[in-house]
Amino acid sequence: MNNITCANRTFAVCCAFVLIGTIYFLHSQVFKDKSPKAASVRFISVGENIGIVEGLAKSVQSDKYGFSVIAFFNRICMTCPSGMIIRKLKEMHRSYEGLRILALLSNDFSENDKENIKANLGIEFQLKKADEASGYLLDVWDRWKIESQEKRFSNGAFLIDMNSKVIRVLQPSKEDKFLQFIQDRIDKKR
Amino acid sequence: MIKQHILRTGVLALSLLALLVCNHCALADVSEKDIKSRLMKKHPIEASWKRLDVLSVFPTEEDLAKSRYFHHPVDLGISADNHIFVCDNYLHQIIKFNKTGEYKGTIGRRGEAPGEFLFPNKIGVSSEGGLFIVEGGKQRVQIINQEGKYIREFMVFDHVNDFLIRDGAIYANCLYPDEKEENPLVIRLDAYGKIIGAFGKRINQARHLSIDSTVFLAQSTNEIIAVFEHYPLVRRYSPDGKLIKEFRINIDILNRLEKYNYKKQFTNPSAQVIRLPRLTAGVKVIDDRIYILAHLPRLEIIEVDTEGNIRDYYYSEALKDVLNLSGFEVSRRTEKEAGGGILFYVLQSSEEAKLYIFGSNGQRESKGIRASMLNQGKERR
Numbered sequence: 001m002n003n004i005t006c007a008n009r010t011f012a013v014c015c016a017f018v019l020i021g022t023i024y025f026l027h028s029q030v031f032k033d034k035s036p037k038a039a040s041v042r043f044i045s046v047g048e049n050i051g052i053v054e055g056l057a058k059s060v061q062s063d064k065y066g067f068s069v070i071a072f073f074n075r076i077c078m079t080c081p082s083g084m085i086i087r088k089l090k091e092m093h094r095s096y097e098g099l100r101i102l103a104l105l106s107n108d109f110s111e112n113d114k115e116n117i118k119a120n121l122g123i124e125f126q127l128k129k130a131d132e133a134s135g136y137l138l139d140v141w142d143r144w145k146i147e148s149q150e151k152r153f154s155n156g157a158f159l160i161d162m163n164s165k166v167i168r169v170l171q172p173s174k175e176d177k178f179l180q181f182i183q184d185r186i187d188k189k190r
Numbered sequence: 191m192i193k194q195h196i197l198r199t200g201v202l203a204l205s206l207l208a209l210l211v212c213n214h215c216a217l218a219d220v221s222e223k224d225i226k227s228r229l230m231k232k233h234p235i236e237a238s239w240k241r242l243d244v245l246s247v248f249p250t251e252e253d254l255a256k257s258r259y260f261h262h263p264v265d266l267g268i269s270a271d272n273h274i275f276v277c278d279n280y281l282h283q284i285i286k287f288n289k290t291g292e293y294k295g296t297i298g299r300r301g302e303a304p305g306e307f308l309f310p311n312k313i314g315v316s317s318e319g320g321l322f323i324v325e326g327g328k329q330r331v332q333i334i335n336q337e338g339k340y341i342r343e344f345m346v347f348d349h350v351n352d353f354l355i356r357d358g359a360i361y362a363n364c365l366y367p368d369e370k371e372e373n374p375l376v377i378r379l380d381a382y383g384k385i386i387g388a389f390g391k392r393i394n395q396a397r398h399l400s401i402d403s404t405v406f407l408a409q410s411t412n413e414i415i416a417v418f419e420h421y422p423l424v425r426r427y428s429p430d431g432k433l434i435k436e437f438r439i440n441i442d443i444l445n446r447l448e449k450y451n452y453k454k455q456f457t458n459p460s461a462q463v464i465r466l467p468r469l470t471a472g473v474k475v476i477d478d479r480i481y482i483l484a485h486l487p488r489l490e491i492i493e494v495d496t497e498g499n500i501r502d503y504y505y506s507e508a509l510k511d512v513l514n515l516s517g518f519e520v521s522r523r524t525e526k527e528a529g530g531g532i533l534f535y536v537l538q539s540s541e542e543a544k545l546y547i548f549g550s551n552g553q554r555e556s557k558g559i560r561a562s563m564l565n566q567g568k569e570r571r
Binding site: 076108109113 | 195199200203204302328329343344345347348349365366367382383384385
C-alpha cells in the first residue's frame with residue numbers, strides 16, 4: 001500500500017512538472033519576441049578589399065595577429081554601444097602589444113574633442129578624424145556616414161586581414177559577437 | 191485513491207505556481223509613488239515647519255494663450271543678476287525669466303548648429319554669466335552668453351547627472367556604464383572639457399550600478415557640496431577634492447525611503463530594471479546654509495547648517511502628489527523686496543511642467559528642529 005502511495009505521489013509530482021513545463025512553454029510561445037531582426041549593414045561587406053590607402057592603410061596593417069581593426073564613430077557615449085566598443089578596444093590594445101586599431105571620428109568632432117578623447121578616455125590606439133582619411137577608406141567612410149545617418153547608428157567597425165580584405169563586419173546590436181571574434185583571433189595567434 | 195493523490199498534488203503545484211507568480215507581480219508592481227504615498231501617512235506637517243507661499247507660477251492661463259509654455263522642463267539655473275534659465279528637453283530651447291518669474295523669452299531652437307540645441311538636459315551658469323548647456327542628443331556642452339550668442343563647445347562622453355561651474359572649471363557628477371573602484375564621484379574639467387581632476391568615493395551597492403552615486407552639486411565660497419539622490423547623505427568637499435565632512439539628513443521619511451535601496455527584490459525586479467526611490471531633488475547653498483529639496487509628494491525643503499544640524503524646514507501644500515521634481519534654485523530677497531526672506535525656484539517636469547516660485551515669510555532661525563551628525567570626516571562606501 002505504501003509503495004502504491006509513493007508511486008502515486010511520484011506520478012503526481014511528475015504530472016505537476018509536466019503541467020508547469022507546458023504552461024511555461026505556452027507562455028514563451030505566446031509572448032516570444034516577435035520583433036523583426038535587424039538588417040545587416042550595407043556600407044561594407046566581407047571579402048571586399050579596401051586596398052592600400054596611402055599612409056593610413058599601411059599603418060593599420062598588422063602581421064602579428066594577422067588582422068587590424070577599423071572603427072567608425074559618429075559620436076562617443078560611454079553608456080552606449082559606442083562606449084562598449086571603445087572600452088573593449090582600449091583594453092585589447094593595452095593587453096595585446098602589436099594589435100593595430102584605427103578609429104575614425106566624424107568631422108563633427110573638433111581637434112579639441114579628439115584630444116579630450118585621448119586624454120579623458122585614455123585612448124592610446126590611432127585616432128583620426130574622417131577628413132584625415134583618404135583613398136578607398138574615405139569611400140567606405142562616406143558610405144558608412146550615409147547609412148549611419150539613415151539607420152541612426154553611432155558606431156561601426158570591421159576587421160581587415162593583411163591583404164586589406166574585410167574579414168568581419170560589426171552588425172547592429174552584435175557588439176559582443178564582434179568583440180568575441182577579435183578575442184578568438186587573438187587567442188589563436190598567441 | 192490514485193486520482194485523489196494526483197488531484198491533491200496537482201492542486202498543490204498549481205497553488206505554488208500561482209503564489210510565485212503573484213509574489214513576483216506584486217513586487218514588480220511596487221512603484222516609487224506607492225511607497226512614498228504610504229510613508230507620507232506617517233509624515234504629517236509639524237508645527238515648527240515654515241509654510242511657503244506661492245509667489246508665481248509659469249505658465250499661467252495668460253502665458254498659454256500667448257503660446258508660452260513648457261513641454262518637458264528638466265533643469266534650471268540662476269545667474270548672478272538673478273535671471274532664471276530653464277532648460278526644456280523637448281522644446282530644445284532655453285526659456286528665460288527674471289527673478290520674479292516674469293517670462294523674458296527663449297534662446298535657441300532645435301538643431302545641431304552652434305547656438306541650436308538637441309535635447310538639452312542640464313544647464314549651469316558661470317559667475318561671469320555664461321550658460322553651459324549639456325545636450326543629451328549631441329553629447330556636447332555648449333557655452334553661450336545670456337543673449338544666446340554661441341561662444342564655444344566641447345563633447346562629453348559620460349552621462350552628466352549634475353554639474354556646476356567654479357573658477358572656470360566644471361565639476362560634474364556622471365553615470366558610468368560599470369561600477370569600478372576607480373570611478374570618482376565628481377570629475378573636474380577645464381573650460382575645454384579636458385579632465386583635470388577627480389575626487390570622492392561612490393557608493394557601491396552590489397548590482398545597483400552607478401545610479402547609486404547620483405548626486406546634486408552646489409557650491410559655497412570655499413566648498414563643493416554633494417547631496418546624494420538616493421541616500422540621505424551630504425558631503426562637503428574643498429574645491430581640490432578633500433573631504434571636509436559627511437553627515438546624514440536625519441529625517442524619518444528619508445531614512446525609511448533609504449531602506450528600499452537595500453531591498454534587492456524591489457530595486458531589481460528584473461535584471462534589466464533598476465528602480466531606486468529618490469530622496470532628494472536638488473541642493474543650493476546661500477552663505478552658510480545648505481537648502482535641500484526633498485523628493486516627496488509634498489514640497490519640502492530642508493535647511494541645514496554646515497555641521498548637519500537642521501535649522502529650518504519649509505513646506506508647501508501647493509504641490510501635491512508630485513512625481514518628478516527636476517530643478518531647484520534659491521536666492522535671497524533683499525529687505526526692499528517684501529521684507530527679505532528666501533525665494534525658492536522649483537521646477538516640476540512631468541505631469542504639470544511648471545516653474546513655481548515660493549517665498550518664505552522672511553523669518554530666520556526657528557528653534558532647532560532636530561540635529562544629526564553621523565560619520566563625520568569619512569566617506570561611506
